[in-house]
Amino acid sequence: MIKFSIVVFPGSNCDHDAYHAAKHVLGQEAEFVWHKETSLHGADVVVLPGGFSHGDYLRTGAIARFSPVMSAVAEFARAGGPVLGICNGFQILCEAGLLPGAMLRNRDLKFHCEHVSIRVEQTDTPFTSRASRGQVLRIPIAHGEGNYYAEPDVLASLESSGRVVFRYCDARGQVTEAANPNGSLHGIAGICNERRNVVGLMPHPERACERPLGSADGLVLFESVVSSLASHGALRTA
Amino acid sequence: MTHIDPALLERHGLSPDEYERIVAALGRAPSITELGIFSVMWSEHCSYKSSRIHLRKLPTTGPRVLQGPGENAGAVDIGDGLAAVFKIESHNHPSFIEPYQGAATGVGGIIRDIFTMGARPIALMNSLRFGAMDGPEGARTRRTVEGVVAGIAGYGNSIGIPTIGGEIAFEPAYAGNPLVNVLCLGIAPADGLVKGQASGVGNPVYYVGSKTGRDGIHGATMASAEFDENSAEKRPAVQVGDPFMEKLLLEACLELMRTDALVGVQDMGAAGLTCSTCEMGARGGSGIEIDVMHVPQRESGMTPYEIMLSESQERMLLAVKKGREAEVERIFDKWDLHAARVGEVTGDNYMRVRDHGIVVAEIPNSALVDEAPVYNRPTARPAYIDEVRALDLSRLTPPSPSDALLALLASPTIASKRWVYRQYDHMVRTNTIVLAGMGAGAVRVKETKRALALSVDGNGRYCYLDPRRGAMLALAEAARNVACAGALPVGATNCLNFGNPERPEIMWQFVEVVEGLAEACRALDIPITGGNVSLYNETDGAAIYPTPVVGVVGVIEDARHVLSRVFRAGGDDIVLLGTGFGELGGSEYLKVVHDLVRGEPPALDLGRERALIALLGRAASGSLLCSAHDASDGGLAVTLAECAFETGGIGLDVDLPPDRDLRASREAGPVSRGFSPAIATLFGESASRVVVSVRPQDRATLLQMAADAGVPAAVIGRTGGPRLTVRVGGDVVVDAAVGQMEQVWATAIERYFARHAA
Numbered sequence: 001m002i003k004f005s006i007v008v009f010p011g012s013n014c015d016h017d018a019y020h021a022a023k024h025v026l027g028q029e030a031e032f033v034w035h036k037e038t039s040l041h042g043a044d045v046v047v048l049p050g051g052f053s054h055g056d057y058l059r060t061g062a063i064a065r066f067s068p069v070m071s072a073v074a075e076f077a078r079a080g081g082p083v084l085g086i087c088n089g090f091q092i093l094c095e096a097g098l099l100p101g102a103m104l105r106n107r108d109l110k111f112h113c114e115h116v117s118i119r120v121e122q123t124d125t126p127f128t129s130r131a132s133r134g135q136v137l138r139i140p141i142a143h144g145e146g147n148y149y150a151e152p153d154v155l156a157s158l159e160s161s162g163r164v165v166f167r168y169c170d171a172r173g174q175v176t177e178a179a180n181p182n183g184s185l186h187g188i189a190g191i192c193n194e195r196r197n198v199v200g201l202m203p204h205p206e207r208a209c210e211r212p213l214g215s216a217d218g219l220v221l222f223e224s225v226v227s228s229l230a231s232h233g234a235l236r237t238a
Numbered sequence: 239m240t241h242i243d244p245a246l247l248e249r250h251g252l253s254p255d256e257y258e259r260i261v262a263a264l265g266r267a268p269s270i271t272e273l274g275i276f277s278v279m280w281s282e283h284c285s286y287k288s289s290r291i292h293l294r295k296l297p298t299t300g301p302r303v304l305q306g307p308g309e310n311a312g313a314v315d316i317g318d319g320l321a322a323v324f325k326i327e328s329h330n331h332p333s334f335i336e337p338y339q340g341a342a343t344g345v346g347g348i349i350r351d352i353f354t355m356g357a358r359p360i361a362l363m364n365s366l367r368f369g370a371m372d373g374p375e376g377a378r379t380r381r382t383v384e385g386v387v388a389g390i391a392g393y394g395n396s397i398g399i400p401t402i403g404g405e406i407a408f409e410p411a412y413a414g415n416p417l418v419n420v421l422c423l424g425i426a427p428a429d430g431l432v433k434g435q436a437s438g439v440g441n442p443v444y445y446v447g448s449k450t451g452r453d454g455i456h457g458a459t460m461a462s463a464e465f466d467e468n469s470a471e472k473r474p475a476v477q478v479g480d481p482f483m484e485k486l487l488l489e490a491c492l493e494l495m496r497t498d499a500l501v502g503v504q505d506m507g508a509a510g511l512t513c514s515t516c517e518m519g520a521r522g523g524s525g526i527e528i529d530v531m532h533v534p535q536r537e538s539g540m541t542p543y544e545i546m547l548s549e550s551q552e553r554m555l556l557a558v559k560k561g562r563e564a565e566v567e568r569i570f571d572k573w574d575l576h577a578a579r580v581g582e583v584t585g586d587n588y589m590r591v592r593d594h595g596i597v598v599a600e601i602p603n604s605a606l607v608d609e610a611p612v613y614n615r616p617t618a619r620p621a622y623i624d625e626v627r628a629l630d631l632s633r634l635t636p637p638s639p640s641d642a643l644l645a646l647l648a649s650p651t652i653a654s655k656r657w658v659y660r661q662y663d664h665m666v667r668t669n670t671i672v673l674a675g676m677g678a679g680a681v682r683v684k685e686t687k688r689a690l691a692l693s694v695d696g697n698g699r700y701c702y703l704d705p706r707r708g709a710m711l712a713l714a715e716a717a718r719n720v721a722c723a724g725a726l727p728v729g730a731t732n733c734l735n736f737g738n739p740e741r742p743e744i745m746w747q748f749v750e751v752v753e754g755l756a757e758a759c760r761a762l763d764i765p766i767t768g769g770n771v772s773l774y775n776e777t778d779g780a781a782i783y784p785t786p787v788v789g790v791v792g793v794i795e796d797a798r799h800v801l802s803r804v805f806r807a808g809g810d811d812i813v814l815l816g817t818g819f820g821e822l823g824g825s826e827y828l829k830v831v832h833d834l835v836r837g838e839p840p841a842l843d844l845g846r847e848r849a850l851i852a853l854l855g856r857a858a859s860g861s862l863l864c865s866a867h868d869a870s871d872g873g874l875a876v877t878l879a880e881c882a883f884e885t886g887g888i889g890l891d892v893d894l895p896p897d898r899d900l901r902a903s904r905e906a907g908p909v910s911r912g913f914s915p916a917i918a919t920l921f922g923e924s925a926s927r928v929v930v931s932v933r934p935q936d937r938a939t940l941l942q943m944a945a946d947a948g949v950p951a952a953v954i955g956r957t958g959g960p961r962l963t964v965r966v967g968g969d970v971v972v973d974a975a976v977g978q979m980e981q982v983w984a985t986a987i988e989r990y991f992a993r994h995a996a
Contacts, residue, residue, distance in 0.1 A: 010574065011482050013398020017668045020684065034572075050666075052396040055482025111391050113663045142395070142663045204665075212671045212682065212797065 002226050003029040005043030007073065007089075009064045010035065014050035014086065014206060021206040022047070026222050035067035045082045045126075045225050046073055048089025050142070050204060060103060060145050061091035070096055082126040082225050083198045087143055090190070090200030099193055099200045100158065101150035103143075107183030111144040115214060116181050118189045118203055119169040122162050125192050127199045130224040136173045137166075137217040139203040141181060146202040148184035148191075155185060166190035166201050242273060250277035256611055263605035271543045271591065271599045276606065278509035278547055279516065282773055285610040288739040289771045292752045300765040302728050309521075310351040310434050310504060312767020313426065314729040316793050318686045321428040323357035326365075326421040326694065326733045326789045328772035332477070333418040337385025341418050342393040342479040343551050348422040349399060350505035353488050354554070356432035356495045357424030360669060361681045362394050364404040364420045365694040365733070365787040369413025371650050371990045379408070380991060382416050389479075390420070391661040396481035397488065401662035402670050402679035404694055407651045407871075411698065414777030419733040419770075421694055421789040425683060432495055434504035434514075435522035436557035439585040441501055443526055444577045446570055447487050447553040450511070451536035453477045454549025483552040490573040491554065497569075499562035501583075506553040512546045514555040516589040520603040522557070527590040528581030530598075542591060542598045557583055617749055618742035626703055629823055629837035631913040639875070639916050639964075639971040642831050644982055646872045646921070647879060649830045653986035654883070676884070677803040677867065678723040680794065689797035693719035693790055697871075698783030700839035703824045705747040706754035707839050709786045711925055713758040714847045715870055716790035721851040722866040722928060724801045724858030725792025730759065732769035732788050737781025739773045747784040748773075755786060761844035762851065764790060799858050803867035805881050805888045808958025810864055811937045812881075812892055815850060816927030817950045818874060820897035820918030826871045827921035840925045846949070847926045853947040854928065862936045862943070869927040875920035875964065875972065877929050882962055882976050883983060889976045892955030893965040894919050916966040931957055 004022035008015045015032060022045075023030035031041055035053075040046060053064035064070070070092075077083050077098055085093040093099040106112060115138050120131040131137075150158065158164055166189040170179040175187045182202070190201025205218030247257050250273060260268055260276050268276060282288060298306040304321050305313035311325035329344025345362065352359045366386060369379040394401045399422070426432075436443065454477040494500055502522060504514040511533070519526040530545045540548075556577075558566050563579070570577040584590070589606065591599040636642065646652050659674035671689055672680035679692040695716040701708030717727040734751065737744040759766055775782045794800055822828055823837025857863050869877040874894065882890050897919040932940050937953065944951035962979055964972040 011396070011485055013396075013485070013666055017666065020668060024684075036572075051398055052482065052485075055396060055480070055485075057482065110388075111395060111661045111663070113395075113665060114660050140665050142665060144395075207665050207668050210668075212800075213665070213668055214673055 001029045002044045002229050003031065003042060004045045004047055005031055005033045005040045006047045006049055007069055008032050008034055009053035009067060011053045011055050012049050012051035014204065018047045018049045018206045021209045021222060025209045026226060028226060033069060035069045038068050038072055040072050040076055043076065044229055045084065046076055048085040048092050050087030050089060053088055053092060061088060061095040064092045065096040074098060077198050080195060080197050084127055085200035086204055086206060087202055090202055093198065093200045098198050099191055100154050101148055103145045104147040104149050105145050106147050112181050113140065113142040115140050116203065117169050117171050117179065118166040119173050119175065121167055122165045125165055125196045125199050126225045126228040127221045128165060128224055129228045131220045134173060136169060136171065138215045139205055139208045139218050141203045143202055146182040146184065148188040150185065158191060161194065163192050164188055165192050165199055242267065251281060252277055256280060259611060263609055264601065269598060271546060272601055274543045274547050275512045275599055275601060278512055279606040280610050284509050284513055286771055287611045287613050288615050288773060289748065290612050291614055292749055295752055295756045296766045297756060297759050298765050298767065303765050303767055304428060305431055305767065307768045310354045312729065312731060313355065313431055314767060314791065315428055316688060316690065318688065319428050320683065320686065321426045321431060322423060322690055322791050323352050323355045323426050324421060324423040324731055324789065324791055325351050325768045326419055326731045326787065327770040328733050328735060329418045329420065330415060330735065330772050330775055333386055334416055337382045338389035338392065339478050341386040341389030343477050344418050344420050345390055345393040346479045346481065346484050346551055347507050348420045349397065349484065350507065352422045352424040353491055354432065354434060354503045354505050355426060356430050357426035358492060359399045359422050359424040360667060361423045361679060361692060362399050362401040362420060363679055363692055363694050363789065364390060364401065364418065365696060366404065366406045367412040367417035367698065367785060368408050370410050371408055375410065375413040377994065379413060380994060386416065386418055387658050387661055393479055393481045395663040397485045398666050400664045400666045400670055402664050402681060402692065403659065403674045406655055406658065407698065409698060409783065411783045414780065415775040415782045417735050417785060419787045421731065423690065423692060423791065432500065433502050433521065434518055435502035436518040436526050436583045437522035437524045438501060438559065438583055439524065441557050441560050441583040442563060442579050443528060443581045443583060444556045444558060444566065445533055445553065445580045446556060446575055446577045448480060448483050448550055449534040449536040450545055450548045451550045452540065452544055452548060455544060455547045477549055477551050479551050486573045486575055487552060487554060490570050490575055494566060494569050497565060499558050499565050501557040501559060503554055503556045506555060508549065510547060510549050516603050516606045518555060518557060519587065519589055520607040525584040525586045525588040525590065525603060526581060527584050529592040529595065531594045532578055532580040534576065534578050542593045546591060615739055615745045616742045617746035619746050620743035626836050627838055631822065634832050636914045636917045637831060639920055640974065642827060642917065642921060643875050643879065643972055645830050646826060646876055647979060647983040648986040649826060650987055650990065652826060652872045652876055654984045655987065656984065657987040671797060671800050672723060672802050677801065678719040680723050680800050682797045687796050689794040689800055691720040691723035691725035691792040691794055694787055695719065696785055696787035698785040699835055700824050701751060701785060702783040702835065703837065703839050705750035705784050707842060709751040709754035710758040710842050711839060712786050712788045713755055713762065713764065714842055714925060715868065716788045717762055717764060717851055718847065718868045718928065720790050720792030721854040722801060722868050723792065723794065724799045724855065725794045726855050727762065727764050727790045727792045727851065729767050730764045730788055730790045732766055732786055734771045735775055735782060735785040735787065736773050737776045744781060751784055751786045758844060762848055795859060799861060801858055801863055801866045803880055804865055804885045805931050805957045806864040808888055810931040810957045811934055811953050812890060812955045812957060813930050813932060813940060814927065814952050814954045815853065815930060815944060815949050818897040818919060818922055818924045818927060820922040821924045822918055822922050825873065825921060825923045827873065840923050842925045849947050849949050850926050850928065853944055853949045857940055857943055862932060862940050864931040864933065866928055866930045869929065870923060873921040873923050878964065879962060879979055881929055883980045887960055887976050888957055889959040889961045890955060890957050891959060891963040893968060894954055895952065896967045897922055916971045919966050920971065
C-alpha cells in the first residue's frame with residue numbers, strides 16, 4: 001500500500017477530494033496532515049490540494065508557504081519524494097520556491113470551472129509514468145488565477161529541460177490559443193522541478209477519477225505514482 | 239435616558255400601536271437598547287408579522303420530515319441514517335445596493351443556516367431575477383448581473399461548496415429590484431441534527447467568528463437619538479463577506495458537533511446577536527444573559543445598542559456544556575478562531591444584556607418571540623388582473639416558426655447560462671453527477687448508493703397573471719425537474735418575493751400564492767420544510783412580479799440511474815409524455831416575439847402532474863430512459879432543441895401532433911384558436927410535459943408503463959443526424975443544423991456583455 005499524505009491548510013477545500021481519490025478510488029492509504037504539523041506521517045506521496053488557503057488573501061499560496069508543514073514538504077521533495085500540487089497546491093509550490101514561476105489572474109479576469117483538454121508532454125515524472133506522450137486528458141479546471149507566468153529565461157529553461165509536463169490543448173491535442181483557458185504562457189498547465197519528482201498543475205485530476213463525474217482521465221496521475229513507487233520502492237521519511 | 243417620541247419610533251419602523259404593546263409586555267417604557275431589540279425582532283424580516291397567519295396553511299409534515307419550519311433549516315430523511323438539510327433564502331435588497339457583497343453575504347448566510355444544523359453543506363443553487371439586458375436599464379442590469387454572479391462565485395468557490403445550478407430570468411419588472419435567492423443543501427446524520435437552542439442553567443454561551451462592527455445596523459434604526467452625525471458616516475451600508483472566516487467556522491463547528499459538548503448553536507444573521515440570543519433561549523425554554531463587554535469588537539466606542547443590532551457577517555453563538563469549555567476552546571484554537579465566552583444560560587426565560595455588569599436590556603423571550611404582532615392585512619384583487627388576462631391572438635402576426643425559435647434561443651432567459659455557471663465551481667467535493675446546465679442539479683451521497691436531485695423554479699410572469707396558479711406551476715415544475723433527473727421529490731423549501739404587503743393588492747397576491755402552493759404541495763405530497771419571505775421589493779411604488787421560488791429536493795435511490803436533459807446517442811426514440819393544449823398565455827414566446835405579457839398561464843391538473851412524476855421515477859429506476867427534459871419556458875420547440883444541444887451534435891427528427899385546443903371548452907375561452915397551430919404547438923407552455931429519449935428496444939415497455947400510469951405518451955421521432963427537423967402534423971416547420979441553432983443559444987448572454995464592452 002502506498003500512503004498519500006494530503007496537507008490541509010486553513011481554506012483548503014479539495015482535500016477531501018484528493019483523499020477520496022487516493023483512498024476510495026485507488027484503494028491506497030490516505031491521511032490528512034494539518035498544516036501546523038512538522039511531520040508528514042510517513043508519507044510515500046505528498047499532495048498539496050486545491051482550495052483557497054488562507055482565503056487567498058494577500059496572494060494565492062503566499063501565506064501557506066510559511067506553514068510549519070512546508071519545511072517537511074521541502075525536505076521530502078529534496079529527498080526525492082513525489083509531491084503533487086493541484087491548483088492552489090501548485091500556487092503554493094511556486095510561492096515556496098519548489099517550482100518556478102507564478103500564476104496571474106486569468107486573461108478574462110473571470111473564474112473558470114469547466115472540463116478542458118490537456119496534453120501529456122512528459123512521461124518521466126512519477127505522476128505521468130503510466131501515461132503516453134501526447135495523450136490528451138479531459139480534466140476540469142476551477143480557478144481564477146491560473147495564468148502561468150515565468151520570466152523568459154525561466155520559460156526557456158523549462159522548455160529546454162523538458163519540464164513542461166502538461167499543456168492546454170484542443171480535443172485533438174493541438175495546442176492553440178483558443179484552447180488556452182486562462183492565458184498561460186506556452187499553454188502551460190503543469191510543470192515539474194529539475195529532479196522531476198515535484199509536479200504542479202492547475203487542472204484537477206482528483207475530480208476526474210470516476211466516470212459518473214464526467215471523466216476518469218485524471219486517474220492516470222495517481223496510478224502512475226502508485227506504480228512508480230511500487231517499482232522504485234517507496235521513499236519512507238520519518 | 240433617550241426620550242422616545244413618534245419620530246424615533248418611526249425611524250425604528252415601529253407603529254404607535256406596536257410601541258404600546260412593548261410597554262405592556264415590559265410593564266414599563268423600554269430603554270433605547272430594548273427599543274432597538276424590539277424593532278429588529280418585530281420587523282417584518284424577523285417576525286413574519288404580515289405573512290405568518292398565511293404560512294400556517296402550508297403543509298409541513300410528512301413521514302420523511304425530520305425538521306419542519308422553525309429551526310435554522312428543514313430536514314428530511316433520505317435513508318441510510320442520513321438527513322438532507324436544506325433551505326432557500328433571499329438577499330435581494332443588499333444585492334441591489336452592492337451586487338457583489340450583497341450576493342456573497344447571501345451565500346454565506348444560507349451556508350451558516352445549514353451547518354448550524356450539524357450538516358456538512360454539499361451543494362448550493364440559486365434563483366436570480368434581473369431587469370432586461372438591453373434597453374434603457376440594460377447597462378445597470380449588466381453591472382448587477384456581473385456583480386451578483388461574481389459575488390456568488392467568490393463566496394461559494396472560496397468556501398468550497400459547489401454551486402451546481404439554478405435559474406435566471408430577465409424581466410423589466412426586476413430592473414429596480416433584482417432577486418437573489420440562494421439554496422443550500424447539506425447532509426447530516428438523521429439522529430444528529432443540532433438545534434438552535436440553549437438550555438441547562440449555568441451552561442456557558444460562546445461567541446465565535448468575526449468581530450462585531452458597525453456594519454449592517456438596520457437602515458430603519460440607523461439614526462437614533464444616541465448617534466451623532468459622525469458615527470453615521472462611519473457606518474458602511476452593506477456587510478462585507480469573508481468566506482475564509484466562514485470556512486474556518488464551518489470546519490470548527492462540524493468538528494465540535496462530533497463531540498457531545500455542544501448544546502445548541504445559531505448563526506448571527508438578520509438582527510445579529512439580538513436574534514440568536516433570544517431565539518436560542520426561547521427554543522430551549524430558558525434564558526440567556528450576556529455582557530457586551532465580552533463581545534469581540536472591531537471598532538472602539540460601540541454602544542450596547544450597536545453591538546446588539548450589528549449584522550456583521552460570519553458570527554455564531556453557541557451554548558456548550560459546563561465543564562467542557564477547554565475542549566471547545568481547543569477546537570476553535572486549532573482553526574485559529576477565538577471563542578469568546580460572552581454569557582451563560584439562565585433559567586428565567588429572559589434575554590438579559592449587560593454592559594460592564596450594568597443591565598441595559600431585560601426582556602422576556604416570550605415578548606420578543608411569541609408576542610410579536612401578527613397582522614391579517616387587508617387584501618384586494620388588483621384591477622390589472624382582468625385587463626392583462628385578456629389576450630386576443632387574432633391581432634398578432636406570427637413570424638416563421640424558425641425565426642421565432644431563433645429569437646427564443648437568443649432570449650437571455652432561455653439561452654445557455656454557461657457564462658454564469660462557468661464562474662461557479664460546480665464540481666468541488668466530487669459529488670456533482672449532473673454538471674451545471676445539464677438538467678436538475680444532482681449530487682451523489684458518498685458512502686451510499688444514493689444521490690440527491692435539486693431544482694429551483696418560479697415564474698414571476700405566470701404569478702403576475704395568476705398568482706395562485708403561478709405558484710402551483712412553480713412547485714410542479716421544480717418537482718417535475720427533479721423527477722426528470724430520476725428522483726422522487728421528498729421535500730421543498732420556498733422563498734416568497736413580493737412587494738409591499740401594506741398594499742392590499744400585494745397582500746392579495748401573497749395570499750393567493752401561499753394558498754396555491756399549499757394546494758399543490760398537498761396534491762403532490764411534498765411538504766415545505768422551511769423558507770423565507772422577502773417583502774417590500776419595490777422601487778418608486780413599482781413592485782416586482784409576485785415571485786415565489788420553490789426549491790425541491792428529490793432522492794435517487796441508485797445514483798447510476800441519474801438522468802440529464804441531453805440525448806445520449808443517435809437512433810433512440812423520442813417520446814413526449816403529457817399533452818399540449820396550445821397555451822400561449824404568459825409565454826416566453828409572447829414576451830420575446832410580440833412584447834406581450836398577457837393571457838392566462840397554463841392550466842395545471844395536479845393529478846396528471848402527480849402521475850407523470852411517478853412515471854418518471856419508475857421509468858428511470860428501471861433504466862428505461864436515456865434522457866428526460868421538461869417543457870417549460872419556450873415550450874416544446876425549445877425543449878427539443880435543448881435535448882440536442884451540448885451532445886456533440888446529436889440532432890433529431892420529430893413530427894408533433896398539433897396541439898388540441900381544449901381551451902375552447904374552458905370558461906376562459908379560446909386562447910390560441912384561429913392562431914397559427916404550428917406556433918401554438920411549438921411554443922405553447924402547457925404544463926406536465928416531458929420529452930424523454932429511449933432505446934428502441936425499451937420503447938414498448940415505456941409506453942405500457944405510461945398507459946398503466948394514465949400518462950399520455952406519444953412517440954414523436956428519433957434522435958440522430960446533424961439537423962433539428964421539427965414537423966407539426968407532417969409539415970416541416972423547423973429545419974436547421976443543430977450547430978447553427980446551438981451557437982445562437984450558447985453565446986447569447988456573452989454577446990450582451992461583448993456588445994457593450996470597449
